[in-house]
Amino acid sequence: MRPEEPIAIRLEDYRPPDWLVDTVHLDIDLHPTEARVIATLKMRPNPDADGARAIVLDGDELKLSRITLDGKTLDPRAYVATPERLTIPRPPSGPITLEIETLLNPSTNTQLMGLYQSNGIYCTQCEAEGFRRITYFPDRPDVMAVYTTRIEADKAAAPILLANGNMTESGDIDNGRHFAVWHDPFPKPSYLFAMVGGDLAFIEDTFRTMSGRDVALKIYVEHGKAHLCDYAMDSLKRSMRWDEEVFGREYDLDIFMIVAVADFNMGAMENKGLNIFNDKYVLASPETATDADYASIEAIVAHEYFHNWTGNRITCRDWFQLCLKEGLTVFRDQEFSADQRSAALERIGDVRNLRAIQFTEDSGPLAHPVRPSMYREINNFYTPTIYEKGAEIIRMLRVMIGREDFRRGMDLYFDRHDGDAATIEQFIACFAEASKRDLTHFSQWYSQAGTPHVAAEGQWNAEAKTYRLDLVQNTLPTPGQPSKEPQVIPLAVALFDEQGRAMKTDEHLIVLDRASQSVEFRNIKSRPVLSINREFSAPIVLRTNATEEDTQVLAAHDTDSFNRWQAIQTLAMKWLVAHVRGAEANTAAPLLDALKNVLADRKLAPAFVAQALAMPTEGDIAGEIAKNVDPDAIFRARKALRGTLSEELRASLQAAYDTYAASRGPFNPDAKSAGERALKNAALDLLAANGDAKAIALAARQFADADNMTDRMAALAALMPHDIPEREQAFKALYDRFENDPLVIDKWLTMQAMVPEAATFDRIKALTEHKAFSFKNPNRVRALIGAFAGNPSQFNRPDGAGYRYLTETAVAIDPQNPQLAARLMGAFKTWRRLEPGRAAAAEAALKAVAKAPNLSRDLADIVGRALAAP
Structure with missing residues (x-):
């Protein structure tokens, strides 16, 4: 039997809710197999709604036990209840109190x-539509209510009982049970509801706000893990202080709590006052966490905390406005990380990530606008486009109107919409008012999908001493949007002479808002070298008429760290693409010279040098080639380039x-120490790229002697591409030492899934039978199966076995966890750009999934969109 086609939800069909809920009182009696929830809802007709006044409440696999209206048992003929919906066709005309009991x-x-x-x-997870699985x-986000939650449980099994807000009452009751009551005074939508009950350890601290209030801070984890929470607590306190100083936002409850759990579909969830985290983004020690883990914990703790204002106090009117909270909050956490670490390095890392995951999404069958006009399953729109591209739009807005007007716009947004379920239009209106600018055209970034391509051609007129910059923009068709309008693209520009000296003391901002336009610079006495899109001022694909010599000048002298790094990447990409296409006589000399200069420049931060040494990924190269992509050819080209760098830069x-290595002291996760480790390990990675015996021995020794997980995993990464005994010995040693630490086992699984050799496919299948693996745990599945899908040469096997394995795995997981299954299928977002043989195999695998019976809405939606005509 085929499931019914998921219903298309359209932005244009939005209408206010017929009924509003003022207060919600939840009485939750916890039991592992028969939990009871009594929801008391004080409801009233919405004066802003039109049409029918029937009460229609959402459900999902619910079992109704009883229902009363205004204290009286409701006649069964007066309502219709199914697992998915509760309808009262003819309710009273005025305010009512509805009491609903469900069993879970x-x-x-x-799921x-x-x-x-x-x-x-x-524990609970209610975003996007999980609350309907409780009662x-x-x-929907625009129904905001004040919640009071009473939780009752066996005290021995669940001595800790938590919910949103502040605790108002607790105590023991009969039969070894106890209760706690929590009240959240701030109206919120149902997706922000949270509850936790269990036997948990915790650490605690306090934070004094800018107005002098003391806030209790608690992080709850499984017993035996409390000592791993210190960095998360430190990150939380720094986040709270930063939000006060930079955005003027003070925390509003008496307590802020984080709970870390092992089974979680997402990274973390910003429930009001009670954030629930995947434990991989809370737990850390030098022995088990890498520098990247520490940075992620810092950023994600900050992200979820910042949601208190951008997501909770002001939420989104409907799910089409999801970027209003997510894109804005990603921008805020990126700014926090930039201030805590390095603005230049944060920008490079953010753009690497954007290009790797969002640009690829924009160029494939799953492309969609930052604010989509239609969806069938909202869970599938928690995407890089919503998050990362949404953040880039906020950044462009600040570039265009300036930091002062941007801050005024944010203040106005907070003041005007506190307590609201807002829209993109309301958000942009605040900045238009603060800056006194018309931002109507700029707002098109929210409605038009795709990554703009900009061609920038400069011409110097020696006689007139002018430099004309001709700009042309174009955005390729995306699903449902065959034709595109010009975007508003802010381009930060500077000019240098051929010796790398700045020709103008100020940076220029050019706003490209037409299909083509020209800008003329005067009194330019020598041929300039153009530095454009500085700090990646707009999320575009840029092409210029710069010569290789121009790029070398920027790689050596550009005062913008991002564009200096970009110039090095451009030199590398030119070599790589030429080799993929068979131009093997192409020389790497310009790139080698640039990297020699960077390695010799003692004024550069080690972290920047490490980024410069990291060559474009296989995904980056595929994106550059764009059509008829052969992953094996890309792998060979990249391997050859790394081998060349290894030989030529060895000293x-x-x-x-x-x-x-000589400066090693006690481990510190701070930015300076992390940057030094990054450079050391980037050097080791290239030294071992050719399998040189001395370098392999060095990596094996570092693995054995490492006193921290960063150096240990870097050494294993250097060994990983080579089929040698040292690699297998390291895999075994890592497992033997950390077999009882699930987060390290995730690393162990991922590294094996990324081995670039044919035997990896059989290795993956064998590991699914390993006692350390479980298909029921999302972290394990992402670590192994998800990582395999990110192994370009092996997932994209010419025989199509990788595609079939992933799709069969997704179909098997789907009945248990539809979200996880659907997210695995994101690996197919670029299948159309593959060479014909692989593309045909990927399409066949997708079509096999489409024919499978009883697919969830999540999986059916992803597959349908992936197969839709381009």
Whole structure:
């Protein structure tokens, strides 16, 4: 039997809710197989709504036990209840009190949405539409209510009982049970509801706000893991202070809590006052966490905390406005990380990520606008476009109107819309008013999908001493949008002479808002070298008429760190693409010269040098080629380039390695120490690229002697591409030492899934039978199967076996966890750009999924969009 086609939800069909909910009182009696929820809803007709006044409440696999209206049992003929909906066709005309009792089975809730158990801990996940798995409710963001939650449980099994807001009452009751009551005074939508019950350890601290209030801070984890929470707590306190200083936002409750659980579909969730995290983004020690893990913990703790204002106090009117909270909050966490670490390095890292995941999404069958006009399954729109591209739009807005007007616009937004479920139009209107600018055209970034391509051609007129810059923009068709309008693109520009000296003391901002336009610079006495899109001022694909010599000048002298790094990437990409296309006589000399200069420049931060040494990824190269992509040819070209760098830069790489290996002291996760480790390990990675015996021995020794996970994993990464005994010995040693640490086992699984050799496919299948792996845990699945899907040469096997394996795995997971299954299928977002043989195999695998019976809405939606005509 085929499931019914998911219903298309359209932005143009939005209408206000017929009924509003003023207060929600939840009485939750926890039990592993028969939890009882009594929801008391004080409701009233919405004066802004039109049409029918029937009460229609959402459900999902619910079992109704009883229902009363204004204290009286409702006649069964007066309502219709199904697992998916509760309808009261003819309710009273005025305010009512509705009491609904439902029964749940948390122990069998493998979807990890609604109320479920994770290692014996009761927890909830309600975004986007999980609250309807707890009780019948108008489960939409624009229904905001004040919640009071009473939780009751066996005290021995769940001594900790938490919910949103402040605790108002607690105590013991009969039969070894106890209760706690939590009240959240701030109206919120149902997706921000949270509850936790279990036997948990915790660490605690306090934070004094800018107005002098003391806020209790607590992080709850499984027993035996409390000592791993210190960095998360430190990150939280720094986030709270930063939000006060930079955005003027003070925390509003008496307590802020984080709970870390092992089974979680997402990274973390910003429930008001009670954030629930995947434990990989809370737990850290030098022994088990890498520098990248520490940076992620810092950023994600900040992100979820910043949601208190951009997402909670001001939420989104409907799910089409999702970027209003997510894109804005990503921008805020990026700014926080830039201030805590390095603005230049944060920008490079953010753009690397944007290009790797969002640009590829924009160029494939899953492309969609930052604010989509239609969706069938909202879970599938928690995408890089919503998050990362949404953040880039905010950044462009600040570039265009300036930092002062941007801050005024943010202040106005907070003042005007506190307590609202807002829209993109309302958000942009605040900045238009603050800056006194018409931002109507700029707002098109939210409605038009695709990455703009900009061609920039400069012509110097020696006689007139002018430099004319001709700009042309074009955006390729995307699903549902065959033709595109010009975007508003802010381009930060500077000019240098051929010796790398700045020709103008100021940076220019050019706003390209037409299909083509020209800008003329005067009194330019010598041929200039153009530095454009500085700090990546706009998320575009840029092409210029710069010569290779121009690029070398920028690689050596550009005062903008991002564009200096970009110039090095451009030199590398030119070599790589030429080799993929068979131009093997192409020389790497310009790139080698640039990297020698960077390695010799002692004024550069080690972290920047490490980024410069990291060559474009296989995904980057595929994106540059764009059509008829052969992953094997790309792998060979990149391997050849790394081998060339290994040979030609060996002395400089060895010197860099020795310098920072010798300076090793006690581990510190701060930016300076992390940058030094990054350069040391980037040098080791290139030294070992050719399998040189001395370098392999050096990597094996570093693995054995490492006193921190960063150096240990870097050494394993250097060994990983080579089929040698040292690699297998390191894999075994890592498992033997950390077999009881799930987060390290995730690393162990991922590294094996990324081995670039044919035997990896069989290795993956064998590892699914390993006792350390479980298809029921999203982290394990992402670590192994998800990582394999990110192994370009092996997932894209010419025989199509990688595609079939992933799709078969997704179909098998789908009945248990539809979100996880659908997200695995994101690996097919670029299948159309593959060479014909692989593209045909990928299409066949997708079509096999489409024919499978009883697909979830999540999986059916992703597959349908992936197969839709381009």
